[in-house]
Every structure is written in C-alpha cells, then in structure tokens.
Amino acid sequence: MGRLLRTGLNAGTEAPRVVGGEGVHFLLDDGRRVLDGSNTGGPLGHGHPRMAEALRAAVSLPTVSEGWRWAGRDAAAEALFETGLADEGWAGAVRFCLSGSEANDIALSLAQALTGRQPIATRERAYHGLVGLSRDVTVQPHWHGGLAAPGATRRPFPGAPVRVLPAPEGAAWRSDGAVPAPLAERLAAAPGQLADSAAVILDYTQGGFYHDGAYQDAVAGMARAAGCLWIADEVVTGLGRAGRAFAFQGGTSRPDMATLGKGLGGGAQAVAAIILSHEMVERLRGAAWQNYGTLRGHPIAMAAVAAYLRILREEALLARVAALETLFRRRLVAMARRHPSVCRVAGQGLHWTVELHGPDWRGWLADTPEAPVASRVAARALSLGAVIGTSGEQTSLFLAPPLVIGEAEAERLLAILDESLLVADRAHNEGAGGG
Secondary structure, three states, X not given: OOOOOOOOOOOOOOOXXXXXXXXXXXXXXXXXXXXXXXXOOOOOOEOOHHHHHHHHHHOOOOOOOOOOOOHHHHHHHHHHHHHOOOOOOOEXXXXXXXXHHHHHHHHHHHHHHHHOOOOEEEXXXXXXXXXXXXXXXXXXXXXXXXXXXXXXXXXXXXXOOEEEEOOOOOEEEEOOOOOOOOHXXXXXXXXXXXXXXXXXXXXXXXXXXXXXXXXXXXXXHHHXXXXXXXXXXXXXXXXXXXXXXXXXXXXXXXXXXEEEOHHHHOOOOOOEEEEEEHHHHHHHOOOOOOOOOXXXXXXXXXXXXXXXXXXXXXXXXXXXXXXXXXXXXXXXXXXXXXXXXXXXXXXXXXXXXEEEOOOOHHHOOOOXXXXXXXXXXXXHXXXXXXXXXXXXXXXXXXXXXXXXXXXXXXXXXHXXXXXXXXXXXXXXXXXXXXX
C-alpha cells in the first residue's frame, strides 16, 4: 500500500527505507547497517540510552498546554540557561514552541509588532522555514514552498517585503582560489536595506554559506544603528552543531532574539524555542504577547530538552565536535583538491557543505526530471554504507553526522564520500556538470 505522501531529502532518488537505528547508524529494511552522515535533527544519534530512559519516565506525565504552568517547563528553561547560556548575560527569557519554522515565524512577527515595520531582511540563499513569515524570508530558490515541475510556471505568493543582503563567503577552499571582496564593500548597501526593516534574521549554514564573527558583527552593528532587530537563526547550529553552544559566539555581538530547533530535544522529540534578550523582555513588560500553542512546551518535549542538555554537558559533546571540526576541515579540503568536480568546501563544527561544479543554483527550482549530480553521489554513498544529504539541491552535498560520532566512524564516512565523488568527477569530465 502506498498511502503515505512521501518527500525526499535527495531530489530524484528513492529515500532509504529505515526500520531502526543504533548509535550513529541507521538499520535499513534490506538488512544493511549504514552510517547516518546527514541528520541535523539527531545530535545524539539513535537510541541513546539516557535519552530513552528520560522519555520512558515522561510518558506518564499529564498533558499540560502552554497556557498552564508546568514545573518541568520551568526546569527545562533553567537547564537551557545553566548549560547553553551560562556565560551569556544578555539572555533574559525563553519561550518553547514546536518547530524551527514556527520559532522563526513567531520571532519575526514579534519584531514587526515591536518596531511597527513590515519588511524583513535576510541574507542570500537563506532558508528559515516554510511557515508564515519564515517562508517569506526563505530565499533559497527551490524552497519556495510551491510546486515544481518541468515547464511549470512558478506562482509566488504575496508576503512580507524581503530585503536580501549579500551572503558571507566563509569557504574553507575554492577551486578558483578567488578572494572575496572586502566586507565593507560587500555590505555597502546593507544600511539602506535595514533602514525600514523590522528585523534581520541570519542563519549560519543554509545554502552552504557559513560566516565568521566579522560578518555577523558588521550586520548586527548596522541593524542596531537602523533600529532593526537582529534574530540569530540557530535552528541548525544551536547547542552543539557549531562546536560551541551557539554559532553567534564566534562574534562579539549578541542578538535581540535567537531561535532554536532540530537538536534541542536531542533528536528524540520535536521542540523549538525563542530566546529573548533582557532588553526584549523589558519591551514586553505590561503587554500581552498574543499567540498561544496547545502543544508548545509539552511535558514530554520538556523532558527531552532537559535530558539533552544534561547529556551535552556530562558527555562533553561540545569539545568532541570542536576536535572533529579540525579533522573534517583537513580531510575535506584535501579531498576537494583531488576531485575536479568539487568547486567549494565550507563548514564549521559538524556541519559541512561540498559544492560541485554545475548550473548556477539561482536558476534551479527542483524542476529537472532527472536526478541531479549531487543526488547521484548520495545514492553511490548509500550503496557504500552511508546516508549523505543534499537538502534537495542540485550541486551541494552536506555532512552533518550525530555529535556522538567517533573518529573512526568519521573517517569511514569521509572515505565513503571520497569514493562517491568519483560519480561527480565522471559527470564533470563528460561535461554534464549539474546533471
């Protein structure tokens, strides 16, 4: 029976059929045990015993909506501040919600309400979600939220006006050796773009663009001067993926709001959050923030958050990720130099993008009938024993293994990618490029 309307991470390919998981491995229906190499929602891998124990204990908890006080929700908030925000004196309060898309939508709508402005700014190739305002500021072309088919006409939907800032470069290696223009030159138009914006929202990985503190601090300074709020989208990077508690800690600036999702529940429960600065909390004093969610801050989700934060701290996962970042950077740059199909490598912590030569991403809407070259590389990797993702992109592969991965398993994942890139090399040498 085929009643489930399926989606797929890798365009044009059949998704692996998962029947179980153990540690950093998926178990497939054909009996294979394969490495989980691209799973931003699973920082603890699969079946972590401490997380399983916490959830077993939580199943008997009452169902308490966001509108009622729940001690476990208070405890999860305190754990977040004690573990993730211990040295972040700017942070004032947290509100839990259901998904990263929802967290971004709520944060953006709050920014509009507080500033009285409608436009929102983001950076090139951004993805912030597919709900409400988060979809409006998703400017990565193929994630426009509509239908894509060969020959179809894209029908955009009206939404908030969006200002698109130049993307950061942030590459660890480029095949053309190009040096990006100075930051001040690239962001010369940004003050004008921010002048009427309610907020600027920045993420740290989407589209394979990663940025250092200099880019963040420059945009944050311009936003403050323009009366524009700054939202750090840490849905992917928050609480471990970047090798530190938050990616924004790479700069000196601190956001007005930060959003969390994906790994916040340790991969065991869907949960997200919005962190507000002390200044934002003061601006809300005496006002009613008019939105509510029946299942936000659900007791089982709060148990997962508290358990993940304990595991993150007690198993020293941030230090593990920081050490593995050095390995991934060294191996991926060396790999890229050997493969003519690779044009760019970028990343941080345990989130890395390998971009292949091919058609410009700006013109692709996921409307090609054949499997893109990146998906063909991913299919080869699966046959060799590893799941590697593409975010549905035509020429980009990304690696985001569980934070609990060991060095030997990381080396095996990288070796599988190395061999799989021969598929892209053949396509590149034949002139097929983007496939």
